Amino acid sequence: MAGIAAGGSRRSALAPYLLLAPGILYLLAFYLVPALSLARTALSPETGPWYGGLQHALSDYGMHLVRSFQYALTATVLAALLGYPLAYAMAFRAGRLKNLLLGLVMLPFFTTFLVRTLAWKTLLADEGLIVRALGALHLLPVEGRLLNTVWGVLGGLTYNFLPFMILPIYVSLEKIDRRHLEAAQDLYGAPASVFRKVVLPLSLPGLLAGSLLTFIPAAGDFVNAELLGTPNQKMLGSVIYGQFLTVRDYPLAASLSLLLMFFILLLVLAYTRALGTEDLA
């Protein structure tokens, strides 16, 4: 970058820090300090030992934590199965339609998340389009339903976070040097083995970034479970919300939130240690 080299002598070494200061200070004040405040609320209950809130949280709501991670993992796998082929088709087969398709994948971002999820309520309803179509194809038993079942919740979670899976995969496929593919073909690689030995490994960083970006919001979500499920599918987010704003057991609520943050942070740090932050942005 010639600009930096040439400008270096004229600009003071402090310049980048001055540019960073307002935003980073803001994030320190409203991201880091709140996280510390959450930890303090969680770890200083009015009575009992400091870990009392965590203990209470795990024994009473460990099930919801496990369920949230199970649902998030399932939704992530489903999103990968749906998103990878679409990203592949966009990168290698769409030609001039590429940018249009990219815009279409982002379209859901421009309609309100909550209204979108409520639209699924209409679609999945017992007399709705999808139940009748699946019933006609005998893919769903008579009297079978989707709304207020675990499938409705998983379908909603997968749907809502699918674009987060597609976009990083697409970017990593797009970056693959087409000459690698030509080389593999010239060496008589069968299409399947070209994919397995060249395309898939090179797009793995995108797949992992997409999985992380799908898993995290899915694990913290409770809107899908509340709108498309029953109390049997209640996720950790609902409990955190209810404990904070309805029951007002702050140490318990903060403990639950802290546990969720802890496990996600482990995932994120493991990811960034291995692959850096480049593909997440």
Place this chain on the structure above:
Amino acid sequence: MKPALRGQAGSRWGGRLLELYAGLVLLYLFLPILVIVLFSFNRPDGRFNFVWKAFSLAAWQDPLLYPALVEAMRLSVSVAAVSSAAALVFGTLIALALCRYRFRAAGAVNLFLVLPLTTPEVVLGSSLLSLFLSLDAVMGYWTIVLAHVMFSISYVALTVRARIRGFDWTLEEAAMDLGATPFQVVRKVTLPLIAPGIAAAGMLSFALSLDDFIITLFNAGSRVTFPLYVYGARRAAFPPQINVLSTTILAVSLFVLGVIVLWQQRVHRQNLRWIPESR
């Protein structure tokens, strides 16, 4: 498609199958949006617009029928405007620092920027609530704005950084050599270059703010934004006006997005024209 990819196209059926599958996934992405738009033309029986009854333009003719809904929309737009303006300033400065300087803390800054994006919203919302509670802050308009600025900064910084990467910054040197004051350089060279990137980031953070539900739920006090209104409406009454407003948001977003994309292409072409080797 390029002939070089003949190997993959070799199994033509495989290719067709892939396209069909991709089409079905796209359909999955659009189905709810189609429902939202379609149901803005519904005339529901009773209070809930969840079952198709009959075509009607009633909701479009009277989109502002419900004062509480209009008020919620107004609040959302106001919060989105104020919070994205603030996030644009903070985020753009961070992006400029990251793009134009090499400095030791850059890696740490990158990680710190990614953290808010990779923290579940329920954690972000409850952390802020926990801080506001410990400060005895009055929850309302400003706590919503503070929260929205927080989660928008990273998006803005990363979006602007992605758009202005690879620009030819020697133009600034040239302007200075020709006697421009620093203020003139910023106004006449830097801003025109980075403006489309800022516009794209502004649109993104506006959309994110307008759409945010979970973080807002924790920090709104008794104020009701559009998503919070919808959350309550699913139990009380869900008029087709909600769909009308959602469809309007979608249409306006698409229009603005189109304008920004065209603008960006123009600025990029103009900038490239100055770099000899790219001609």
